[in-house]
Amino acid sequence: MNLNPIENLALALLGGxxxxxLYRLLRGPSxxxxxxxxxxxxxxxxxxxxxxxxxxxxxxYLDVALVYGVLAFVGTVxxxxxxxxxxx
Amino acid sequence: METEKAEGLGRxxxxxxxxxxxxxxxxxxxxxxxxxxxxxxxxxVAVMAAPRMGILSGIRWSPVLPLQVARYLGVFFLALLRSxxxxxxxxxxxxxxxxxxxVEVKTSLQSDLGRLLLANSITLTPGTxxxxxxxxxxxxxxxxxxxxxxxxxxxxxxxxxxxxxxxxFLE
Amino acid sequence: MRxxxxxxxxxxxxxxxxxxxxxxxxxxVFNRIQAGAKAxxxxxxxxxxxIAFLQPGWWPKLLAIGLFILFTNPVGSSTxxxxxxxxxxxxxxxxxxxxxxxxxxx
Amino acid sequence: MTExxxxxxxxxMLAAALAVVLVPNLVGAIAASSAVSLVVxxxxxxxxxxxxxMTEAAVGAGLSAAVLGLGVRxxxxxxxxxxxxxxx
Numbered sequence: 001m002n003l004n005p006i007e008n009l010a011l012a013l014l015g016g017x018x019x020x021x022l023y024r025l026l027r028g029p030s031x032x033x034x035x036x037x038x039x040x041x042x043x044x045x046x047x048x049x050x051x052x053x054x055x056x057x058x059x060x061y062l063d064v065a066l067v068y069g070v071l072a073f074v075g076t077v078x079x080x081x082x083x084x085x086x087x088x
Numbered sequence: 089m090e091t092e093k094a095e096g097l098g099r100x101x102x103x104x105x106x107x108x109x110x111x112x113x114x115x116x117x118x119x120x121x122x123x124x125x126x127x128x129x130x131x132x133v134a135v136m137a138a139p140r141m142g143i144l145s146g147i148r149w150s151p152v153l154p155l156q157v158a159r160y161l162g163v164f165f166l167a168l169l170r171s172x173x174x175x176x177x178x179x180x181x182x183x184x185x186x187x188x189x190x191v192e193v194k195t196s197l198q199s200d201l202g203r204l205l206l207a208n209s210i211t212l213t214p215g216t217x218x219x220x221x222x223x224x225x226x227x228x229x230x231x232x233x234x235x236x237x238x239x240x241x242x243x244x245x246x247x248x249x250x251x252x253x254x255x256x257f258l259e
Numbered sequence: 260m261r262x263x264x265x266x267x268x269x270x271x272x273x274x275x276x277x278x279x280x281x282x283x284x285x286x287x288v289f290n291r292i293q294a295g296a297k298a299x300x301x302x303x304x305x306x307x308x309x310i311a312f313l314q315p316g317w318w319p320k321l322l323a324i325g326l327f328i329l330f331t332n333p334v335g336s337s338t339x340x341x342x343x344x345x346x347x348x349x350x351x352x353x354x355x356x357x358x359x360x361x362x363x364x365x
Numbered sequence: 366m367t368e369x370x371x372x373x374x375x376x377x378m379l380a381a382a383l384a385v386v387l388v389p390n391l392v393g394a395i396a397a398s399s400a401v402s403l404v405v406x407x408x409x410x411x412x413x414x415x416x417x418x419m420t421e422a423a424v425g426a427g428l429s430a431a432v433l434g435l436g437v438r439x440x441x442x443x444x445x446x447x448x449x450x451x452x453x
Contacts, residue, residue, distance in 0.1 A: 006265040010309075013272040017302075020279035022377055024291075025400050026384050031392035032288050032343050038396040038403075039339060040282055040295035042426060043332055044275050045403055047303040050324065051268070052410050054310050060415040062320045066114075067419050068406060069324055071427025073331040075399060078431035080335075080342035082438045083392070116319040172274055172301045175294055179281040188290060204334075211333040212300060217293045218333075219340045229289045229340065 014051060017044050035079060042072035099144055104134035143201050148257050160253040164209055167249075171214040178231070186231050190219065193226050193243045197251060202258040209250045216246060264312030271305025274298050288343055296336035303328050371411050378404040391437050399430045 003011070021044055025037035046069045053061030111126035112118075147153075178185060197203055203226075207218040210228060220227040228243060278298025285291045307325045311318045381404060384397040402425020409418035 004265065006269050010265070010269045010272040013276040017272070017275040017279040020283050022380065022400070024282045025397060026380060028393070030288070031390045031396070032346070032348060033291065034393040034396035036288060036291050036295060036339060037282060038399050039335060040278065040299050041400060042403060043299040043303055043328065044279065045407060046324070046328065047271065047275060047306040049407065049410055050306060050310055050321070054314055056413065059317055059320070061410055062317065062324070064406065064410055064415055064418045064422055066320065066324050066327070068422040068426060069327050069331070071423050073335050074427040075430035076335040077338055079395070079434045080338040082434035083342035084345050110323065113319040113323040168297070168301055171297050175281060175297050176277045179277055179284055179294060184284065186290060188287070207337055208333040211337055212297055217289065217296070217340060218337045219344050229293065231290060231293055
């Protein structure tokens, strides 16, 4: 598929967003920073999977994005619950 | 007793309709077999989930409900767009102009659903983040609490902006 | 059609990038959540609208994904912020000069 | 193009996996492990295996974070060292 410059720029920005999120996840000074980075990264990746589905022109991949969005939320809430109960 | 029963029946209907709409969005086809499966699945979901959906009881049903929801969504999206440009300005300016503070506000919305939507709206408006909801008090993290501004009234302005729209269709 | 979709796609990815940049640049956890939650929500919505213009047949599923993100992302961020506050982390309220020095050091 | 994308993604996955091993804090390690499964899901999408990607997204993003978080909390290993830096 031929991409025009606007789409190339958009894809580059999306990749940059993933890299910056990963930087905060690897570098994050404290554990909660990593949690926040993982949460934001999951949303960014949901968008990225939708874009990849468009690149491949196949609607099958949208299901992956949907399942991913739903279960990343479940994981975030579970970690938050554990964090709340973790205080002594 | 009679009215309570009617309301319970209405709740089953609401959950059933919502589940069916979601099914239609997911499958994206009006094929008769898929529609039949969707009807069955929605009925099962309604029977299982409706007694626990007490959060829906805050909605005030009326014929103009979709109009009010649409107006609220319009205000909400405008605020979301404004907050993103605000955040982009803050992130891109080299001096990083932020002065965070925690502020407490009161809301007059009684229902759980109303408080949930209000907290969501506050999270997505310029410079604020809902940290906690305890009864009718909301704990808000404010990103730009400059010393000059009156924090209480500024926060109340943000809250009332959404409250007036939410109160039209929620308890 | 394709140009409108491209513009929405570009806008959405630009906001996602700015949100991730805010995640890196902000000095403490609550500000990071704030930058992440807002920018990621609008960014993903922009990307979804752009794809809906580029592939018009996909709009029902894209709408489902968009609704889900719109409702769950702020809830997840707020829950995380609440848990972090309960776990004992407090936002700093120092003057800007000290905070900038602290940020450069880290 | 797909090969290069997959290669970049594999490097990212390895970085996150190294973070899982090297981060001393268990909460941060769980966040990093959820990031690993996140990138693995994208790799499966790029390699055109949507069903595997969906399973990976479901198990990796949601359930493993929830199970690991609750397990660590139940074991009493849940500590947040906010003050100190735990650089990987």
